[in-house]
Amino acid sequence: MKPSVVTIEPNGHFCSDCAVRDAAVCSSLDPAELREFEHLGRRVHFAASGTAFSEEDITTSFYNVLEGVMRLHKLLPDGRRQIVGFALPGDFLGMNISGRHNFSADAIVAVTVCQFAKAAFGRFIETRPHLLRRINELAIRELSHARDHMVLLGRRSADEKVAAFLLGWRERLSSLGGSSDTVSLPMSRQDIADYLGLTIETVSRTFTKLERRGVIEIIHGGISLLDPAQVEALAAA
Amino acid sequence: MKPSVVTIEPNGHFCSDCAVRDAAVCSSLDPAELREFEHLGRRVHFAASGTAFSEEDITTSFYNVLEGVMRLHKLLPDGRRQIVGFALPGDFLGMNISGRHNFSADAIVAVTVCQFAKAAFGRFIETRPHLLRRINELAIRELSHARDHMVLLGRRSADEKVAAFLLGWRERLSSLGGSSDTVSLPMSRQDIADYLGLTIETVSRTFTKLERRGVIEIIHGGISLLDPAQVEALAAA
């Protein structure tokens, strides 16, 4: 693990300018609350492959992803890794019961987050049930994704996993920017493998197989869906 | 799927008598609130293998499990099944974003639940942020379990899956009743297989293998951990 290269901006940022303002946890706040909320968070940058927190760390902050892509993962004692999710702008990290993050989070590309001290955030939320409701919504949505992913991990073949991943990732990207048949994949093959419960070789072979069939095209930094309908058929719902 | 055999008790139950009162979502309510809450829920019984709801159903109720064991699962179009969890007394079901349950729930043994109409429950919670906080806690705990289970499904061998399952199930039972090295398994081998992302044959063979090694003993309706330390070693953390 590389040392986390972190830059903390002095200040001077406003929630009203924030790119994820309407998507993130803060969408539940009214303008007056936003001005107060502004003082709680500070922007923090992580360089690519920097670590925001590790699974055994005590939780001292919450994070709102503003920009970039993060990898959320857990390790077994012998080093086997499972990526439990990718975090994109608008995602909120740090909720837990145990007082520890139960997964590690690091930057796949350069990442900007809005960081909140746990205590101050806790105090703020105390009197804002609508913010709590918003956080609850995000948690429940995550839970639903987690259950979908369990089905993928437990019951799908390698081909289905890869096809479902490509569609799911395209879906997430399109909910951020414009939708497109060109899907950018900022994560490595190893990351994809660890997300899908496969080996890197199987992921690579499956990509190649799909390309040979003319279903996708492997391009630099991603893939292009030449035949989206076929990919959906392969994903088996 | 068998028809859901359901019995609804006329009334006459009180939260103050409730077995899960301190463990469930209602632990956040004070005595006065409990008396009001009492009128919102009604006890419903499901016979073994009865269905409480299916994944495509519109959510009209929330459920608080009072007694018994439920199986929460999702199906792929071709019939492959993944069990995403087992619900025990104290578990709260029905939270979702989409307006639909995204998994099915049915009774493994006779089950009693406390059922709440969605609208009435929503109104009640509106003015009780502490209840919302409690629900949020339960959701976050579920999410943490879901992520642990992803690691199991994606990265563990059959032996490790079975060993981890036995320990995890014992853990859950012991948090309800007294802890013991005798672990009751009310679910079928098929259920265990669908929970662990294995086939019934592999589960059966793994049980037999563990028994031959003297690590467990297969008894009627469960297993006995003869050598818990060995099981923990097999589970690989």
Place this chain on the structure above:
DNA sequence: CGCGCCTTTGACACGCGTCAAAGAGAGTGG
């Protein structure tokens, strides 16, 4: 007793993991 369902056991097959090596870019220094 006999029927039906669940579990166990066995033989075999195959998908995916493992091991190994070659290819392909990106960054660095001469």
Place this chain on the structure above:
DNA sequence: CCACTCTCTTTGACGCGTGTCAAAGGCGCG
């Protein structure tokens, strides 16, 4: 600008773990 290295990806050969298919228990229930 090219050679060199490092890392990531791709490809190939092979083997194993787990799935598949089939049949024989085992147990409850009518």
